[in-house]
Amino acid sequence: MNLCPCCSGLDYQACCGPIIAGAPAATAEALMRSRYSAFATRQLDYIERTQSAEIGVKFGRADIARMADECQWTGLQIVDSSERGDAAEVEFVARFRQDNREMLHAERSQFRREHGRWLYVGGRAELREAQRSAVKVGRNDPCPCGSGKKAKKCCGTGPRPL
Numbered sequence: 001m002n003l004c005p006c007c008s009g010l011d012y013q014a015c016c017g018p019i020i021a022g023a024p025a026a027t028a029e030a031l032m033r034s035r036y037s038a039f040a041t042r043q044l045d046y047i048e049r050t051q052s053a054e055i056g057v058k059f060g061r062a063d064i065a066r067m068a069d070e071c072q073w074t075g076l077q078i079v080d081s082s083e084r085g086d087a088a089e090v091e092f093v094a095r096f097r098q099d100n101r102e103m104l105h106a107e108r109s110q111f112r113r114e115h116g117r118w119l120y121v122g123g124r125a126e127l128r129e130a131q132r133s134a135v136k137v138g139r140n141d142p143c144p145c146g147s148g149k150k151a152k153k154c155c156g157t158g159p160r161p162l
């Protein structure tokens with residue numbers, strides 16, 4: 001099984017593959033997922049083809065190529081999605097690595113359906129470095145290494161601060 005880059009948990013050929021190959025996206029969310037997968041797999045023609053003409057003026061082929069080349073796409077989370085007729089909004093968070101930094105691209109995107117096909121028409125984006133969080137393990141908690149032992153009897157056996 002070849003998992004889809006969009007993090008749906010489905011096989012690529014059962015998810016974004018057919019949409020990128022030319023099948024119309026059934027929903028704006030499906031289009032959003034396929035656009036993410038296209039960035040992750042460097043399908044630049046598809047990204048261009050699925051954005052409105054007004055976006056193409058602001059975010060052209062060179063911009064698309066730069067994003068696809070400079071970023072290693074590591075995950076997608078759909079936060080919210082709504083459709084009203086031929087208009088839709090999808091809120092998402094895309095994770096990627098750039099210049100050895102974990103980054104987040106959070107966006108509320110707008111889509112419009114033209115001639116039966118969804119197009120990306122814009123959005124409000126926020127780009128920020130991902131916050132790293134460490135899980136605090138108590139002495140009597142199971143060791144995070146997976147040994148099955150308590151942390152204090154396994155990896156937590158180092159010297160204690162005074």
